[in-house]
Amino acid sequence: MSISTFAKKLSTAAIAATAIVLGIGAVAQATVLTFDDIPPIQDSDLIPNGYGGFNWDNFYYLNGSQDNISLSGYDNGRVSGDYVAFNGSGDPALVSDGIFDFNSAYLTAVWNNGLSVTVEGFKSGATLYSKTVVVDTTQPTLVNFDYFGIDELRFKSFGGVEPDYLAGKGMGTQFALDNFTFNEKATSVPEPTLLPALLSIATFSAGSVLRRKQLKQS
Structure with missing residues (x-):
């Protein structure tokens, strides 16, 4: 030589x-939250703070396979296992932690077809990202967010129309959330x-x- x-x-x-x-150039290990490893419940309950290392505000979880919510987004939005997360009463919901990367998630409208869901990514109170997607009750939609270096997510849902096949079963602007995928820490740069x-x-x-x-x- x-x-x-x-x-x-x-x-x-x-x-x-x-x-x-x-x-x-180091790639952080992606983690997927399925909401199936929280203690099982009969109805619904708040996601406990600390699950996945996050603080959860107005996010609940439930078993979507229950007969009384069949055909709804709770049922059709299940991607892995039986449990999904959702925003209580259709109101805004937050996820926060130290710095992390939000990669993707499956979103499904619970009661209203054509439901709009806006997801914002913040760092130290400043808005870094915002994306609005439109989802239906019939199947989950995989959304690739690619929000890097944030410390808070805010979800807000609105609009849509209740389909005839869900009339009388429930109402509201709730969305189901499953397979929340993130990187535990954003890649550090010198x-x-x-x-x-x-x-x-x-x-x-x-x-x-x-x-x-x-x-x-x-």
């Missing part, structure tokens, strides 16, 4: 090692002023090794 080729490989390895130490210095150290180290190799060959 020529000295020039060795130098290129050594520099590349040094920079890659620095990147690994800094966490550059401070811009710190990166050049660390790369310089890596390059200097690579140069030192190369000089030692040249001396041995002389």
